[in-house]
Amino acid sequence: MSGYLDESDFMMVEEGFTTRDLLENLLMEVSQTSDKGAFFVADLGDIVKKHLHFLKALPHVKPFYAVKCNSSKGVVRTLAELGAGFDCASKTEIALVQSIGVPPDKIIYTNPCKQISQIKYAASHGVQLMAFDNEVELGKVARSHPHARMVLCIATDNPRSSACLSVKFGATLKSCRHLLETAKEMNVEIVGVSFHVGSDCPDLQAFTRSIADARLVFEMGAELGYKMHLLDIGGGFPGTENSKVRFEEMAATINSALDLYFPEGCGVEIIAKPGRYYVASAFTLAVNVVDKQEVSLDPPGSDDEESGSKKSILYYINDGIYGSFSCIFFNRTCPSPILHKGGGGSVPRFFTAACPALTVRALRRYKICIRIHAAIGRNGPLI
Numbered sequence: 512m513s514g515y516l517d518e519s520d521f522m523m524v525e526e527g528f529t530t531r532d533l534l535e536n537l538l539m540e541v542s543q544t545s546d547k548g549a550f551f552v553a554d555l556g557d558i559v560k561k562h563l564h565f566l567k568a569l570p571h572v573k574p575f576y577a578v579k580c581n582s583s584k585g586v587v588r589t590l591a592e593l594g595a596g597f598d599c600a601s602k603t604e605i606a607l608v609q610s611i612g613v614p615p616d617k618i619i620y621t622n623p624c625k626q627i628s629q630i631k632y633a634a635s636h637g638v639q640l641m642a643f644d645n646e647v648e649l650g651k652v653a654r655s656h657p658h659a660r661m662v663l664c665i666a667t668d669n670p671r672s673s674a675c676l677s678v679k680f681g682a683t684l685k686s687c688r689h690l691l692e693t694a695k696e697m698n699v700e701i702v703g704v705s706f707h708v709g710s711d712c713p714d715l716q717a718f719t720r721s722i723a724d725a726r727l728v729f730e731m732g733a734e735l736g737y738k739m740h741l742l743d744i745g746g747g748f749p750g751t752e753n754s755k756v757r758f759e760e761m762a763a764t765i766n767s768a769l770d771l772y773f774p775e776g777c778g779v780e781i782i783a784k785p786g787r788y789y790v791a792s793a794f795t796l797a798v799n800v801v802d803k804q805e806v807s808l809d810p811p812g813s814d815d816e817e818s819g820s821k822k823s824i825l826y827y828i829n830d831g832i833y834g835s836f837s838c839i840f841f842n843r844t845c846p847s848p849i850l851h852k853g854g855g856g857s858v859p860r861f862f863t864a865a866c867p868a869l870t871v872r873a874l875r876r877y878k879i880c881i882r883i884h885a886a887i888g889r890n891g892p893l894i
């Protein structure tokens with residue numbers, strides 16, 4: 512143990528005791544109190560398993576957890592304990608991981624468009640690895656962080672990902688040479704290339720294409736006299752079993768592309784920035800049903816009395832899209848609820864995580880879906 516975790520960060524449970532058992536107990540306790548606020552239960556053991564699985568499936572890739580996906584102390588401390596690095600998108604995230612003692616060389620500051628005061632903050636806190644994708648950023652870094660080691664973030668083209676980052680981030684291949692030349696003129700050190708294929712990317716070949724593109728940029732760099740030694744293959748790894756692409760398949764594709772373009776012994780260190788991968792299945796949200804209303808399922812304007820039949824019930828819960836369900840807007844995810852009955856009555860009291868939209872849809876089919884995972888923490892994603 513390196514001492515990142517202490518006992519207040521988690522609760523030990525017996526082997527075989529599941530999240531579901533814990534939820535049952537907590538819901539029982541909560542139903543006897545007047546405060547029935549929504550709450551998360553996290554299975555830190557699940558995060559440990561994911562980490563070991565990652566190292567096994569991608570043995571040449573070092574994971575840097577994308578803190579924006581869920582910045583709970585328990586998650587950050589567990590991953591620090593396991594030896595992972597951290598991908599921070601802001602000063603707040605850098606401060607959080609440094610507050611638990613993570614050394615600066617385990618941090619990469621990947622927001623490619625940073626506020627100058629935050630670049631200075633990174634400089635004064637020893638964080639050197641940072642991403643960029645444009646000339647203005649290079650100018651800011653040249654003036655505010657003389658020891659920065661920059662990673663050039665290239666665009667990828669995957670409109671089918673649930674969060675396609677290249678709309679906002681990433682330099683086109685065409686602009687890379689100019690950026691590398693400009694960095695040379697400004698005396699900014701470039702150490703590598705990064706990309707992000709987009710979250711929940713259904714297209715496996717996106718990784719192959721991006722790794723090949725990164726190789727081209729390494730060669731461009733070499734022509735200009737750079738000795739780049741870092742490849743960052745970003746995030747986009749699925750976090751749950753029901754994702755469009757299985758993690759193992761993705762890992763196999765990545766390993767073949769790395770063998771081809773960045774074979775072992777080529778002197779390039781490879782890192783990744785998994786976010787959802789680590790936390791999506793570990794977190795379960797419990798929400799309270801605070802109200803209900805019967806609604807007609809007939810199209811608006813039709814005569815309810817005559818067509819007369821299809822009714823459904825809307826359940827109102829005490830969390831929503833401005834809170835834990837922001838993932839519905841940002842990531843096109845659709846959480847599904849599991850129903851818990853409270854107090855022996857017929858009225859459902861709790862859903863373990865649900866989203867209002869899906870609750871309605873599920874009930875229309877007279878079926879309540881069985882399992883829910885909320886990938887994104889309360890802070891919501893930055894993308």
Ligand SMILES: *Cc1c(COP(=O)(O)O)cnc(C)c1O
Pocket residue numbers: 577579580598621622707709710711745746747748784785786787788894
């Ligand atoms: C959000 C983000 C990640 C993590 O993405 P996932 O798809 O959740 O793995 C990685 N890198 C950057 C730059 C990000 O913004």
